[in-house]
Amino acid sequence: MEFSELIRTGRAEALLLPGPGQPPVRGTLCITSHHLLLSAGHGSPGDLWLLLRNVDAVEKRVAGNSGTITLKCKNLHVLQLEIEGLEETLDIASSIEALTSLESVTTSYPFFYRPQSLRLGDAANLHPPDHFYQQVALQTDAWRLSAVNRDFDVCASYPPALVVPVGIGDEVLARSARFRQGGRFPVLCYYHTTNGTVMLRSSQPLQGANRRRCAEDEELLRAVLALGGGRGLVLDTRSAQAVQQARITGGGTEAKAAYPGWKRLHRPLERGRPLQDSFVRLVEACTDPSLSMDRWLSRLDGCRWLTHVKETLTAACLAAQGMDREGVCILVHGAEGTDTTLLVTSLAQLILDPKCRTMSGFQSLLEREWIQAGHPFQQRCAHSAYAQARPKHEAPVFLLFLDCVWQLSRQFPLSLEFGEGMLLAVFEHAYASPFGTFLCNSEKERYLCEVKTKTHSLWSSLNQSKERRRLRNPIYTPNPLALWPSVEPQSLQLWAGLFLRWTRPPEPAQEAWEQLWRIVTEQEGGDTL
Numbered sequence: 212m213e214f215s216e217l218i219r220t221g222r223a224e225a226l227l228l229p230g231p232g233q234p235p236v237r238g239t240l241c242i243t244s245h246h247l248l249l250s251a252g253h254g255s256p257g258d259l260w261l262l263l264r265n266v267d268a269v270e271k272r273v274a275g276n277s278g279t280i281t282l283k284c285k286n287l288h289v290l291q292l293e294i295e296g297l298e299e300t301l302d303i304a305s306s307i308e309a310l311t312s313l314e315s316v317t318t319s320y321p322f323f324y325r326p327q328s329l330r331l332g333d334a335a336n337l338h339p340p341d342h343f344y345q346q347v348a349l350q351t352d353a354w355r356l357s358a359v360n361r362d363f364d365v366c367a368s369y370p371p372a373l374v375v376p377v378g379i380g381d382e383v384l385a386r387s388a389r390f391r392q393g394g395r396f397p398v399l400c401y402y403h404t405t406n407g408t409v410m411l412r413s414s415q416p417l418q419g420a421n422r423r424r425c426a427e428d429e430e431l432l433r434a435v436l437a438l439g440g441g442r443g444l445v446l447d448t449r450s451a452q453a454v455q456q457a458r459i460t461g462g463g464t465e466a467k468a469a470y471p472g473w474k475r476l477h478r479p480l481e482r483g484r485p486l487q488d489s490f491v492r493l494v495e496a497c498t499d500p501s502l503s504m505d506r507w508l509s510r511l512d513g514c515r516w517l518t519h520v521k522e523t524l525t526a527a528c529l530a531a532q533g534m535d536r537e538g539v540c541i542l543v544h545g546a547e548g549t550d551t552t553l554l555v556t557s558l559a560q561l562i563l564d565p566k567c568r569t570m571s572g573f574q575s576l577l578e579r580e581w582i583q584a585g586h587p588f589q590q591r592c593a594h595s596a597y598a599q600a601r602p603k604h605e606a607p608v609f610l611l612f613l614d615c616v617w618q619l620s621r622q623f624p625l626s627l628e629f630g631e632g633m634l635l636a637v638f639e640h641a642y643a644s645p646f647g648t649f650l651c652n653s654e655k656e657r658y659l660c661e662v663k664t665k666t667h668s669l670w671s672s673l674n675q676s677k678e679r680r681r682l683r684n685p686i687y688t689p690n691p692l693a694l695w696p697s698v699e700p701q702s703l704q705l706w707a708g709l710f711l712r713w714t715r716p717p718e719p720a721q722e723a724w725e726q727l728w729r730i731v732t733e734q735e736g737g738d739t740l
Contacts, residue, residue, distance in 0.1 A: 214244035218323035220302035222396040225249060225354050227259055228291040230713055240292065241305050247282075247321040249292075261290070262320060266311045267597040272305040273297055279303050283597035285642035287494060288713045315434045315643055316589070316650055321666040329416060331717055332664055338578040339371040340654075347402045353629045354399055355375055359384045362424040363655040366394030368549060368585030370654045374399040376434040383427040384636045390425035392462060395548045397431055398579060400556050401534075403455040403563060408534040409539040409683065410583070412556050414548035415454075418463025429469055431544070439540040443473040444533050448526065448545035453730045462546060473542070478526040480551040483606050490607045494596035497710045503633035513707065516614075521698045523551075523615050527558035528695065535563055535693055547587050552607045556580055558615055563693050569628045574670050577637070584713075592642045613638050617706050619696055626690040631708050633673070633682040640669050659706065687730035697701060 225240040227249050236258070240253035249259035261282070268705045270281040279298025282290045294300045313319075325331070354374050359381040363580045364386045375384060375398060386394040395414035401602075402409050403700040416428065436443050445465050447454065454464050454477070463475060474722040481489070492514035496502065502510065511517075531537045541559075545551045557580040566572040582588075613634050620634075621625045647666025651657045672678060696702070705711070 214310070216244050216687065218244075218292060218306045220299050220306060223299040223303060226293040228293065229259075230289065240294065240303070242303065242310070243685055244310065245323065246510075247307065254687050260642050263307065263310045263643065264276065264320060264324060265639075267595045268599060269304055269308050269311070272299060275292075275302055278304075280307070282307070285592075285595035285597075285641045287498075287596065287710065289498070303392045314659050316656075316662075317416065318459050319650065320645050321570070321647040321650060321662075324521075324667060325531065326667065326672075328673050328675065329667045332611050333668055334701045337668050338575045339369045340579075340583055342575065343579055344372070344374050347374060347399070347647075349408065350402060352402050354402070357381055358383060358578070363658070366391055366396070366653050368587075368653045369395060369398070370583040376431070376438055376552060379431055379434050383430055384425035384699060386433050389421075391415070392417060393547055393549075395505045395544075396428070397435070397542055400584070401560050401564070404533045405535065406538050407439060408538055408540050409435065410530065410534060410543065410556060410559060411435065412548060412552050413542065413544045415457060415462045415544055415546050416465060418458060418466070419460050419461045420458050420501070422463075422466060424466070424469050426568045432465075432470055432473060435540055435542075440538050442538070442645075443470075443540040443542060445470075445473055445475045446526065446530055446533075446541055446543045446555065447475060447477050448480045448543070449477065451477050453479065454580070457546060465542075476529070477725060478521055478522070478529060478555075480526060482545075482608055484601070484603055486519060486606045486608065486611065487601060488521060489514050491596045492516075493710060496716055500714070506636060508598065516702075517705065520614055520618060520703055521700075523554050523611060524558065524696055524698050526555050527615070528698070530559040531562040531693065532557055534559075534629075549587060550606070553580050553584055553586055554608060554612050555613075558585060560618060560693070565626075565689060566696075568690075570673075572671070573627075573629055573633070578670075581612075582648065583654055585653045588641060589656075591634045592649070595642055609641055610638060614706050614709075617708075618703055619694055620684075621704065622696050623690070623694050624684075624692055625663065625686055625688040628684055628687045629682055630684040635683065635709060635712075644669060646672065650722055685727055 221242050223240050236249065241248045245263055247259065247261040247263055252259060265284045265286060267284050267285045268283040276297055278294055278297060280292045280294060280300060280303060295305060300531040341356055347354055354398050355377045356370065357373050357375045359365050360369050360373060365698045372513045384396055388394040392414040393652055397411040397413040400410055400412050447464055459465055464475060467500045496510035496514060497506065530543060533541050542557045543552050557576055559575050560567050560576060568577045586609065591606050591608055593605055617631065617634055638645060647662040647670040648669040650662050651660060657663060673682060
């Protein structure tokens with residue numbers, strides 16, 4: 212199918228109403244295979260260049276010989292277009308809806324995007340899967356790099372290279388994988404250099420109602436304890452009741468008798484529909500200008516988004532505290548191990564490891580703990596908060612992670628090398644991007660679609676010197692200590708820079724921050740002359 216078949220009207224005269232505080236722009240509206248363009252001529256700063264993949268919902272209204280199209284975007288921006296001509300309005304709305312609903316990965320814009328400043332194929336050399344192992348090998352020889360999943364036969368959602376105990380053979384790993392949902396057997400995700408404890412992640416064991424056991428899985432976790440101090444904690448991101456229900460359908464958790472030395476702790480974290488509904492209710496409250504202060508506070512509390520932030524940070528702190536202060540090994544899993552599991556493991560590393568708080572370290576963390584670890588971005592980020600249809604596989608788990616990172620950056624403003632701009636950029640590109648970094652649901656799918664060789668990497672763009680200066684925290688001071696955030700209600704705030712950025716003018720604190728950034732940047736520029 213050709214893109215041209217879906218474009219019923221390619222051009223019309225339109226008036227763009229971009230939002231509060233911005234002047235309307237009149238010009239010629241054009242639709243291409245991947246973009247919506249509006250040009251006022253003469254290089255007007257109000258020109259629109261919108262990636263159609265960013266459109267979350269299309270609403271149309273007609274009256275007389277004209278109409279209005281409202282575009283609700285995945286980055287939470289809302290645009291209104293007043294279009295001349297009734298037929299043109301309906302045709303343009305239909306074209307946008309058709310082009311934004313395409314699901315084919317290889318026909319998406321990243322496969323056509325060719326910026327002159329970047330070289331195709333760089334993505335294959337950025338943050339390779341064996342880079343983490345090389346860092347661990349500098350500290351200890353107790354772990355090895357396994358290629359048991361080199362053809363993605365053992366686990367479709369794992370990368371080809373995985374770090375496992377040195378004494379455990381690939382056959383043991385393969386049998387353990389058959390005992391874990393989706394083949395996600397326990398693998399190393401963090402080595403704590405302070406005391407040699409480790410953090411692993413996996414999916415749930417397929418214990419079932421008959422309490423099945425797997426000798427190889429038990430052997431693998433015994434080997435972990437032998438390398439990490441003899442004590443372990445399974446941090447299950449489900450409630451005890453959810454585990455009981457999972458046993459009915461073949462799942463479960465590690466039995467105490469089968470895994471001596473491992474204790475179990477339940478820290479339930481919401482995912483799926485409850486988390487998506489919370490996100491939707493929060494955005495609805497943030498975009499409703501009619502709310503009084505009391506009603507606004509009630510709506511904010513009712514959506515429970517900050518409750519999810521608190522529970523997530525609490526679970527991550529428990530994992531980090533277990534390693535750093537109690538000297539125990541940590542195994543994190545929920546059911547599939549691709550959502551709440553990654554929330555805990557990635558945030559715990561940010562809390563403990565100062566390298567993860569640098570620009571490059573944060574990118575490596577995202578690659579290792581989210582992209583290569585199999586978070587299904589294509590499913591979870593198919594829509595944002597505005598879409599009418601809400602499939603059960605959609606959920607803002609990754610956005611919740613970014614919000615927790617923002618909370619850390621606010622409580623420890625000097626300790627992260629990157630600023631809010633980096634978090635906003637990553638959020639937007641996870642939902643709609645010209646780069647291939649967040650495409651697909653797993654490394655296997657990216658390999659089959661040749662994403663790394665046929666698309667550009669977001670990290671290549673963000674690592675250009677101009678972008679790095681823009682996204683860097685101007686008052687960053689390396690902090691070798693762990694960051695222990697407060698999760699008290701008065702310590703957690705709504706991320707206004709994301710949820711309110713399109714509906715209200717910048718706050719004085721934000722303007723002061725931007726001024727500070729300009730001063731530091733100008734001083735650095737003067738020093739290099």
